[in-house]
Amino acid sequence: MKKQQLVAIALFLIVVVWMFIPRDARSPDAGAAPAAIVTAAPEGSNAAEGLETPLVRTLTVTEQDYTQQIRIRGRTQAFRHVMVRAEEPGRLISQPVARGARVTAGDVLCELALDARDANLSEARSRLEQTRFEYKASLDLQARGLQSDVIVAQQKAAVASAEAAVSRAELSLERTKVRAPFDGIVETRTVELGDLLSAGAVCASVLDDSPMLLVGLVPEQSISALRVGSVVEAELVTGKRVTGRVSYLARAADTSSRSYRIEVEVDNSNADIREGITAELMVDAQDLRAHQIPSSALTLDDSGEIGVKLLDRNNVVQFQRVAIIGDSSNQLNPGVWVTGLSGSSTLVTIGQEIVFPGQRVENTTNF
Secondary structure: OOHHHHHHHHHHHHHHHHHOOOOOOOOOOOOOOOOOOOOOOOOOOOOOOOOOOOEEEEEEEOOEEEEEEEEEEEEEEEEEEEEEEOOOOEEEOOOOOOOOOEEOOOOEEEEEOOOOHHHHHHHHHHHHHHHHHHHHHHHHHHHOOOOOHHHHHHHHHHHHHHHHHHHHHHHHHHOOEEEOOOOEEEEEEOOOOOOEEOOOOEEEEEEEEEEEEEEEEEEOOOHHHOOOOOEEEEEEOOOOEEEEEEEEEOOOOOOOOOEEEEEEEEOOOOOOOOOOOEEEEEEEEEEEEEEEEOHHHOEEOOOOOEEEEEEOOOOEEEEEEOEEEEEOOOOOOOOEEEEOOOOOEEEEEEOOOOOOOOOEOEEEOOO
16 A cells, blocks of 8 residues: 555544544633623613713704795896898898897898889979968968868868878888897898898898896796896806896796796896806795704604704704705805704704714714
């Protein structure tokens, strides 16, 4: 038999003999730790009695005036935007105003050929002069008893008809110049030099961008808290911040979204706000008494309700449910605004997750 086989058989026998050696199962190991004993506390008793009192950090918060704000998603829109149309037919004889040009009220946008309008005005004026002379002669004859009242009335009507014809001819002549109805920017131009325009054809569109409007839709549950004249702070998607006031609140809801249209006027005297830019509006709503607390102090109770943990005069933890009504945009003093607290309250800000209502604790304002 080989030496390796003898060694293997010897090791096998040693293992078998070790397994059959009797041992005392009740004797504990010398280095074993004593078993832990768990005792249930009686129902209704304070489980913290006899234990070291935990230390928590607290902050005293007081009630303050708070203006609730409603966040609305909207966009910029021109104060007015109209399509300026020709009121008389005619051929365009002057170069139209270029797109993007700023115009004032009364500036000529398109000029039409006079054609026979000037001649029609001269004819109407000549006819007016004739009828006035005839009417004057009739009055003279009537004074001498040589003219009937009927003839005089007819001559008077002829004068009025001639005056109306002159007014129509002058108006037709004036309408050969299509003018800007208000100050603004020429946004579109649909005609060119030499085009023949019919009555009602579009010459150009003029956009009034001062003031600029911010428009959005307010949910039906929030519309009752808003008023015309409320202050609005808005941030455009470009990063620009503007302020304004509510100028219009719809009385009828949109049939599809059940929301109400809101319009806010903002200053745009330097013309740096364009139409169609996305904006986020913060509209001042109702004034409330509320507390500003750190957002980290919020916690949940066993039923999942949001609230905070407070200390009473005896340093016993209490849970108080709160409602979040807004957040602070001040980077130096961040936090959330809540209702549900009263007066001055001692708020647990650090350690609120390891203490429970009814437990007595030690508190400090700094660690």
